[in-house]
Amino acid sequence: MRYDAAARQRRGLPARPRPGSPSRAAREAVLERDGWCCQRCGRALAGAAYSLQHRLPRGRAGGNAPANLVLVCGSATTPGGCHNWIEHQDRRAATREGWLVPSGIAPEDWPVRRHDDWALPGETRWAPCLPHPLQVDPESRWAA
Numbered sequence: 001m002r003y004d005a006a007a008r009q010r011r012g013l014p015a016r017p018r019p020g021s022p023s024r025a026a027r028e029a030v031l032e033r034d035g036w037c038c039q040r041c042g043r044a045l046a047g048a049a050y051s052l053q054h055r056l057p058r059g060r061a062g063g064n065a066p067a068n069l070v071l072v073c074g075s076a077t078t079p080g081g082c083h084n085w086i087e088h089q090d091r092r093a094a095t096r097e098g099w100l101v102p103s104g105i106a107p108e109d110w111p112v113r114r115h116d117d118w119a120l121p122g123e124t125r126w127a128p129c130l131p132h133p134l135q136v137d138p139e140s141r142w143a144a
């Protein structure tokens with residue numbers, strides 16, 4: 001049967017994920033790990049717009065592993081939320097803070113500055129850690 005998004009919506013079925021998107025199980029695991037709150041601003045997201053941010057973009061071979069996905073408010077394409085800020089407002093700051101991962105570095109090696117502490121997104125929890133040296137070295141291109 002042909003895929004019909006409108007028909008799925010009329011029948012109350014969730015939209016089918018785009019090819020290459022996280023599986024439903026992977027999405028649910030990230031939502032659970034992140035407590036249904038935006039990991040950047042802390043906003044509760046039940047009933048609000050949210051999306052999963054790929055820290056290393058899919059276009060640069062970023063996959064759907066838990067270390068590469070964080071729950072943020074809004075979407076990449078609509079203004080006003082953290083996902084849009086990360087993608088379009090200040091990519092350098094977003095990279096320094098770990099919401100984006102620079103080329104040549106694995107997401108597992110590039111922590112996120114979250115709730116004023118550095119941590120890595122794991123499978124079921126965030127693991128506190130030290131920042132990558134390039135995230136704090138004033139000589140680095142990612143420094144403030």
Ligand SMILES: [Zn+2]
Pocket residue numbers: 038039040041042043072073081082083
């Ligand atoms: Zn937010």
